[in-house]
Amino acid sequence: MDGGAKTVPVPPKFHLSLLIHAHQPVGNFEDVIEECCQNAYLPFVQMLEKHPAIRVGLHYSGSLLTWIEKNHPEYFVQVRRLVQRGQVEMVGGGFYEPILPVIPPQDQVNR
Numbered sequence: 772m773d774g775g776a777k778t779v780p781v782p783p784k785f786h787l788s789l790l791i792h793a794h795q796p797v798g799n800f801e802d803v804i805e806e807c808c809q810n811a812y813l814p815f816v817q818m819l820e821k822h823p824a825i826r827v828g829l830h831y832s833g834s835l836l837t838w839i840e841k842n843h844p845e846y847f848v849q850v851r852r853l854v855q856r857g858q859v860e861m862v863g864g865g866f867y868e869p870i871l872p873v874i875p876p877q878d879q880v881n882r
Contacts, residue, residue, distance in 0.1 A: 788828070789826075789827040790827070790828040790830060790862060791815070791828070791829050791830070792830045792831075793811075793812060793829075793830070793832070794831070794834075794868055795807065795832065795835045795838060796834070797834045804838055804842075808839070808842070808843055808846075812846065816846065816849045817849070819858060819859065820849065820853065823856065823858055825858070826859070827859055827860075828859070828860045828861070829850065829859055829860070829862065830861075830862040830863070832864070832866070833866030865879075
């Protein structure tokens with residue numbers, strides 16, 4: 772007895788989009804960012820390298836990218852490899868994580 776419930780056909784494949792966001796505020800403590808890098812950011816890309824079937828989008832705030840460039844430039848080598856093999860797509864945004872819809876259009880370009 773289905774009680775009049777309707778069923779929806781399930782597709783044979785399910786596609787899940789993953790977009791990973793990483794941010795550290797400007798002025799955050801160096802040791803905090805380093806700990807995040809060692810315990811999250813670096814292990815994450817290392818794990819992706821071991822699992823080529825997993826595809827994700829990655830978004831980083833500009834301030835975090837600047838910190839990584841200065842302190843762990845090898846990270847970009849790993850991410851570049853993932854991008855080149857089509858496993859990772861980089862997603863951009865405003866450098867300081869602005870909430871663009873609340874900023875006047877003429878100011879959005881500079882963010």
